[in-house]
Amino acid sequence: MNKLKQLLPKKLITNSFHKLYYYSRKTTWNSTSWLGLPISKCPLDLWTYQEIIFEVQPDVIIETGTGSGGSTLFFASLCELTNKGKVISIELGDMSDKPQHKRITYLLGSSTSKEILQQVQQLISDDKKVLVNLDSEHTKKHVLEELKLYSKLVTVGSYIIVEDTNIGGHPVKPDYYPGPMEAVKEFLKTNSDFIIDKNREKFYLTFNPNGYLKRVK
DSSP: OHHHHHHHHHHHHHHHHHHHHHHTTTTTGGGOEETTEEOOSOHHHHHHHHHHHHHHOOSEEEEEOOTTSHHHHHHHHHHHHHTOOEEEEEESSOOTTSOOOTTEEEEESOTTSHHHHHHHHHTOOTTOOEEEEEOSOOSHHHHHHHHHHHGGGOOTTOEEEETTTTBTTSSBOTTSOSOHHHHHHHHHHSOOSEEEOGGGGTTSOOSOTTOEEEEOO
């Protein structure tokens, strides 16, 4: 009981700061950049990504949702630093203005379409370590479909990271419900190959609570 009492104030403080940081987006995460490109992510999550990439040493990083391409270049930069890996980034919109790098391959289309999935599979051989980052449409239906499709590509010991599980009232944007968090909960009901790695939330502030899913079998 005493431990619970200690945790409650910590959670309240963390959630309060989370909301302050998130809703100040124009001066915080929406004004963050990587090598001059906008990257709309929490810097603490970016630090966690580099830890995961260094530990896992993936041969392939699959990213759904390219956006401005800042995170795509971030992933490619880490692959360059570790001298290993390539990035496959999937986006529905125009790709002509995205950053170019020898380790990046762009695919144009819906991440859940049969055509795109086939293209991804053709770019990955069976012996490769694969890490997946989901950051496209944030509805429960879409994220759950992505989880079902792309979890099969993740290798044991690696991760599928579900971004923006903080929306839908966890603790921000309560009107955005159901969303990624609900997709994660639904996915884990029927998939025991993955666990939530809470160690990846050690910085307290994360846009991906319960979103770091590690494949254990």
